[in-house]
Amino acid sequence: xxxxxxxxxxxxxxxxxxxxxxxxxxxxxxxxxxxxxxxxxxxxxxxxxxxxxxxxxxxxxxxxxxxxxxxxxxxxxxxxxxxxxxxxxxxxxxxxxxxxxxxxxxxxxxxxxxxxxxxxxxxxxxxxxxxxxxxxxxxxxxxxxxxxxxxxxxxxxxxxxxxxxxxxxxxxxxxxxxxxxxxxxxxxxxxxxxxxxxxxxxxxxxxxxxxxxxxxxxxxxxxxxxxxxxxxxxxxxxxxxxxxxxxxxxxxxxxxxxxxxxxxxxxxxxxxxxxxxxxxxxxxxxxxxxxxxxxxxxxxxxxxxxxxxxxxxxxxxxxxxxxxxxxxxxxxxxxxxxxxxxxxxxxxxxxxxxxxxxxx
Ligand code: NAD
Numbered sequence: 001x002x003x004x005x006x007x008x009x010x011x012x013x014x015x016x017x018x019x020x021x022x023x024x025x026x027x028x029x030x031x032x033x034x035x036x037x038x039x040x041x042x043x044x045x046x047x048x049x050x051x052x053x054x055x056x057x058x059x060x061x062x063x064x065x066x067x068x069x070x071x072x073x074x075x076x077x078x079x080x081x082x083x084x085x086x087x088x089x090x091x092x093x094x095x096x097x098x099x100x101x102x103x104x105x106x107x108x109x110x111x112x113x114x115x116x117x118x119x120x121x122x123x124x125x126x127x128x129x130x131x132x133x134x135x136x137x138x139x140x141x142x143x144x145x146x147x148x149x150x151x152x153x154x155x156x157x158x159x160x161x162x163x164x165x166x167x168x169x170x171x172x173x174x175x176x177x178x179x180x181x182x183x184x185x186x187x188x189x190x191x192x193x194x195x196x197x198x199x200x201x202x203x204x205x206x207x208x209x210x211x212x213x214x215x216x217x218x219x220x221x222x223x224x225x226x227x228x229x230x231x232x233x234x235x236x237x238x239x240x241x242x243x244x245x246x247x248x249x250x251x252x253x254x255x256x257x258x259x260x261x262x263x264x265x266x267x268x269x270x271x272x273x274x275x276x277x278x279x280x281x282x283x284x285x286x287x288x289x290x291x292x293x294x295x296x297x298x299x300x301x302x303x304x305x306x307x308x309x310x311x312x313x314x315x316x317x318x319x320x321x322x323x324x325x326x327x328x329x330x331x332x333x334x335x336x337x338x339x340x341x342x343x344x345x346x347x348x349x350x351x352x353x354x355x356x357x358x359x360x
Contacts, residue, residue: 002035003311006066008059010044010093012284014072016292017299020353021070024300027357028307028316039066044074044093044284048085054092060100063275068310070303071097071279077286090283097277098139103269105173106137107180108252108281109305111321112259113328118339119260126235134184135241135255136177137248139269141165142199144245165199165244167206174210176270177242181217183314184239188219191227191243191251203244227251231258256281261336263295266302268309276310278302292348295334297324300356323359327352330359 005025009018022038029036041062048054054074063069074093076086097103112131117124143163150159174190181188190207192200204221211219222230224247230237231254243251256265262282270276280298288294300320308317331343332355338346347355 001311001313002037003067004037004039004065005306006063006069007038007040008043008063008069009040009046009072010074010284011046011076011089012073012286012289013294014044014074014284016290016349017280017294017296018070018072020296020349021299021303023353024320024357024360025303027360028313028320031319031360032313032316034313034316043071043097044089045076045085046074047093048089054089055096055100060097063097063101063277066275068306069097069275069277070306071277072299073280073282073284075284075286094279098269101271101273101275101277102140103271103277104138104140104169105176105270106139106248106252106267107270107305107309108135108137108256108265108267109133109301110135110255110259110265111301113325115328115331116260116333116337116339118341119337120258121260122232122235122258126233129236131235131258133235133238133241133255133258134180135243135248135252136173136180137243137252138165138169138173138245140245141169142245163199163246165202167202170203170206170244171210172272174207174242177240178210178214178217178219180309181214181240183308186217187239188217188242189222189227189238189240190219191222191224191241191247193224193247194221195223199244207242224251228254231255252281261295262298263334263336264297264301266298266305268302268305270309276306278306278310292350293335294349295336296349296353297334300324300353319360320356323356326359327355330355 009015041059114130117127146162192203194200194204265281267281304317304320307313
């Protein structure tokens with residue numbers, strides 16, 4: 001298969017972990033006889049240096065012409081956020097990109113390998129088989145786009161927020177999640193607050209209708225307060241969590257800390273046009289940039305998600321996931337995931353990737 005991939009490496013550790021993901025993709029292309037063409041474009045501070053614009057039209061055009069977008073990360077050091085190059089850099093690049101392509105679905109995937117369970121804030125006995133949880137978060141509805149007022153009413157301070165959902169917004173993400181469930185364990189837990197909120201009542205109705213049309217996938221409902229509790233009590237019960245924008249914001253952050261390092265969590269954003277963007281869930285980590293110590297796993301797993309969900313290359317994606325797992329099992333670690341227990345070899349960004357490629 002021939003595929004064109006837009007490469008938006010960005011700032012900080014973005015370029016160095018992206019270089020490693022491309023090496024892994026090249027190894028996959030050679031092994032499975034595919035051809036990946038990479039078209040690089042500037043974004044974030046790197047784009048600002050060249051265009052005085054964090055998301056130039058040239059970059060949008062490169063994305064439009066690609067089969068998928070592989071994104072690194074953007075942003076500068078927190079102490080330099082007042083400089084024009086870094087001020088609101090994330091909002092002006094990644095959020096602007098999400099808006100330009102109407103990405104309405106976000107997916108985050110958390111993998112916890114039993115060998116590094118000591119990094120998790122959870123008790124080891126809850127993690128003996130590892131964890132593999134996908135969170136689907138709706139991105140264009142809910143309270144983020146409603147009215148927000150902070151005023152005075154009847155002589156006291158008063159606050160008002162509104163939010164809305166349409167049935168088609170909910171159906172779009174639900175259908176996507178059910179399709180992905182078929183490539184995993186055929187199980188979905190849909191999370192809402194249907195005992196209180198009208199948006200959640202509609203959410204539950206529409207997800208229920210999509211579930212009826214997909215009887216091969218087991219789908220159950222869970223209230224968000226219970227979900228927050230169950231994630232720390234019995235996380236292994238979850239495979240796919242499907243939820244609305246606000247609950248997804250909170251629950252996906254809760255899920256992300258369970259793995260112990262932000263350097264391991266890939267994410268994807270899907271648009272109704274079919275274009276998708278894949279990126280690590282963490283930031284540009286300027287504190288460790290250009291030192292060959294960043295963990296490349298989130299970026300490499302982002303490439304794996306791209307193969308699975310944009311190119312339907314499930315075997316190839318699985319080969320990457322298994323190679324990373326085997327590298328961890330063999331004891332190789334970047335500094336952020338060293339447990340200092342047992343036989344571990346701490347290696348650099350490039351050397352960790354060498355080990356992954358050797359196991360592909
Ligand atoms: P961050 O995720 O960049 O870093 C938080 C901590 O995690 C740091 O100590 C960092 O060294 C560590 N870390 C992150 N990724 C790592 C990796 N792959 N390997 C090893 N350690 C890793 O968050 P921050 O420090 O709050 O933000 C830094 C910059 O990133 C800011 O400018 C922020 O706006 C930006 N940011 C960008 C995105 C994005 O591009 N989507 C997301 C979040 C933050």
